[in-house]
Amino acid sequence: MSSIVHSAVVDILVHPSRIMIKLTCFPEHMILLDCETTGGRASRDRITEIGLIEIKDGEVQSRWQSLINPGRPIPPWIHKITGINDEMVADAPAFEDIAESLYQRLQNVILVAHNARFDYSFLKQEFKRAGYDYSAKTLCSVKLSRRLFPQHQGHSLDKIIQRHQIAVKDRHRAMADTEVILTYFTLIQQQIDAAVIQQTIADILKRPSLPSHLDNTLIQKLPEKPGIYQFYDEGGTLLYIGKSVNIKERVLSHFSADHRHHKELDISQQLHHIDWIETPSDFGAQLLENSYIKQTSPRYNRRQTKIKKLYQINKTLNKDGYAELDIMVADMTDASDITSKYGLFRSKKQAQTKLLDLISQYKLCQRLCHIEKKASGPCFSYQLKKCLGACCGKEQAKLYNLRVDMALTHIKNQQWPWSTPIIVEEQSPTNNGGDSHFHLIDQWCYLGQVDGHTTPNTRLLKQPQDSIFFDIDTYKILLRFLAPTKLSHFPYLRIHPLENSASVSMNSWG
Known part of the structure; x- marks a missing residue:
C-alpha cells in the first residue's frame, strides 16, 4: 500500500455522469457512510477508517476516505475481519486531526449507513472527544431493506450482496462497504415503485431510531400502560428487564441515548424480541421487575442482583x-x-461507615460501639473529649442510652404494621378498567401474586423466588407504598389482612 493511502485523506471529486441512474427517490442531500472500528462499543473503542459518498439531487458529488489512527492497538480479530492493522494506521491522522473538516462535511445532510445506529454512535463519541456536539438525521439501509423486501429473512450487508449479486472488493473496508450501499440503492430504484420508496424513507425518518433487526410492528403493539418489559437476543437469551408506568414510552427511550451509554448500544445491537407483562399500577410493576430480575439474572441488570448477605447494627445492654x-x-x-x-447495609464497610458517623455526631463511645477493642477503662476518644465518659462511668447510663436512642432513630427499621400477613389488592389509579391484581405480603416480604383474598389459604399464582427470604429492594418498594405514613397516598391499593391466620413461614412456603 502506498504511503499516500497510509497517511493522507483521499478526497475524489466525481463527475455526475459516472453514476448510471439518478437516485431521484432518495433524500436530496445525503451522505452514505461506513466506519471500521477497533470493536463494538462506542464509549470504549475507536474508529480506524471512514469512507463516505456524498449524493446531492440524486447524483454522486464526491467520495472521501481516510484511515484513522485510533491511538490504541487494533485487536487481532478486528485485523482478521477488516485487514486493517497497526502498521497501516501508524501514520494516519487521529480523529481530532480531521474532525473539523469532517464535521463541516456532515452538516445538514441525511446520514445513511448499514445499521446506522452503530456508525452514528461512533461518530457522536469521536466528535464529542474532539470537542464537537454532532447530531444528524439518520437513514438505516437495514431498515429500508426490511421494509422494502419483507419476504427475505436476512438483511445484513453480506445477505444483500449475495441476494442481489453485487460485486465487491475489499469487503469490510469502509469505502468498499459504502459503495455496496450505493449500488444497492440503485438496484432498489430499478425494482421498487418510486412512491413506495419515498413513503418508506419518510416513515423511517419520522420514527425513533429503532434497532435495525427489531420488527416495527412489535413496537406498535407495546401498551401505553404500567408493567414490565423484557428484551431478548436472537437466541432467546434474556438481556434486560425494565418497568414503567408507560411501557411503550420507556422502551422507545432506550433507543434515543445509545450513543452516550455503552449498555444501551450493546442492548440495541443484540435486541431481537420484546415481551411485556401489564400491571394495574406502578406498585405491581416495581414488585414484578424486582422479583423477575432476581429470578432470572438478565445480562444487563446488574444493580438489582440477588443479595445473600446484609449487615445491621444491633443494640444490647451490658451488665452495667x-x-x-x-x-x-x-x-x-x-x-x-x-x-x-x-439499618440495612449491603456491606460491612458501609455499616462501619454509618456507625462511625453516628459516633462522631452524637459523641458515642467507640469502645461501647465495638470500634475500639480495649476491654475496659476509658476509651481513646474520652481523652480527646469526643466521648463523654460512658466507658468509665463518668456519664450516667440513662443519659448515654438516651443519646444512643436518638442516634438510632434515624436508621430505625419499620416494624410490620399488621398482626397477620396481608393481601394487597392493586387496582388502576386512573380507573380505566382492567382486572385487579392481588399480592401476598408478610413481614415486608413479597410472597407472590395470588388468585384472590377471601381465605388464608389463597392459591399462590406467581412466586417471586425459589426460597423466600428478606430482600432489601422489596423492603424499600413496599415501604414506599405501604408504610403507615404513605398508604393514604395510594387509594388504589386496598389492604386485606388474613384474619386469624398463622404468619406465613418464610422457610417452607411454596
Whole structure:
C-alpha cells in the first residue's frame, strides 16, 4: 500500500455522469457512510477508517476516505475481519486531526449507513472527544431493506450482496462497504415503485431510531400502560428487564441515548424480541421487575442482583446498663428479627461507615460501639473529649442510652404494621378498567401474586423466588407504598389482612 493511502485523506471529486441512474427517490442531500472500528462499543473503542459518498439531487458529488489512527492497538480479530492493522494506521491522522473538516462535511445532510445506529454512535463519541456536539438525521439501509423486501429473512450487508449479486472488493473496508450501499440503492430504484420508496424513507425518518433487526410492528403493539418489559437476543437469551408506568414510552427511550451509554448500544445491537407483562399500577410493576430480575439474572441488570448477605447494627445492654452497639450479619430468613434491629447495609464497610458517623455526631463511645477493642477503662476518644465518659462511668447510663436512642432513630427499621400477613389488592389509579391484581405480603416480604383474598389459604399464582427470604429492594418498594405514613397516598391499593391466620413461614412456603 502506498504511503499516500497510509497517511493522507483521499478526497475524489466525481463527475455526475459516472453514476448510471439518478437516485431521484432518495433524500436530496445525503451522505452514505461506513466506519471500521477497533470493536463494538462506542464509549470504549475507536474508529480506524471512514469512507463516505456524498449524493446531492440524486447524483454522486464526491467520495472521501481516510484511515484513522485510533491511538490504541487494533485487536487481532478486528485485523482478521477488516485487514486493517497497526502498521497501516501508524501514520494516519487521529480523529481530532480531521474532525473539523469532517464535521463541516456532515452538516445538514441525511446520514445513511448499514445499521446506522452503530456508525452514528461512533461518530457522536469521536466528535464529542474532539470537542464537537454532532447530531444528524439518520437513514438505516437495514431498515429500508426490511421494509422494502419483507419476504427475505436476512438483511445484513453480506445477505444483500449475495441476494442481489453485487460485486465487491475489499469487503469490510469502509469505502468498499459504502459503495455496496450505493449500488444497492440503485438496484432498489430499478425494482421498487418510486412512491413506495419515498413513503418508506419518510416513515423511517419520522420514527425513533429503532434497532435495525427489531420488527416495527412489535413496537406498535407495546401498551401505553404500567408493567414490565423484557428484551431478548436472537437466541432467546434474556438481556434486560425494565418497568414503567408507560411501557411503550420507556422502551422507545432506550433507543434515543445509545450513543452516550455503552449498555444501551450493546442492548440495541443484540435486541431481537420484546415481551411485556401489564400491571394495574406502578406498585405491581416495581414488585414484578424486582422479583423477575432476581429470578432470572438478565445480562444487563446488574444493580438489582440477588443479595445473600446484609449487615445491621444491633443494640444490647451490658451488665452495667450501658447500651452497646455492634455490627452483625442479618438473618435473611427472619424478617421480624431484621426489622427489630437498625439499618440495612449491603456491606460491612458501609455499616462501619454509618456507625462511625453516628459516633462522631452524637459523641458515642467507640469502645461501647465495638470500634475500639480495649476491654475496659476509658476509651481513646474520652481523652480527646469526643466521648463523654460512658466507658468509665463518668456519664450516667440513662443519659448515654438516651443519646444512643436518638442516634438510632434515624436508621430505625419499620416494624410490620399488621398482626397477620396481608393481601394487597392493586387496582388502576386512573380507573380505566382492567382486572385487579392481588399480592401476598408478610413481614415486608413479597410472597407472590395470588388468585384472590377471601381465605388464608389463597392459591399462590406467581412466586417471586425459589426460597423466600428478606430482600432489601422489596423492603424499600413496599415501604414506599405501604408504610403507615404513605398508604393514604395510594387509594388504589386496598389492604386485606388474613384474619386469624398463622404468619406465613418464610422457610417452607411454596
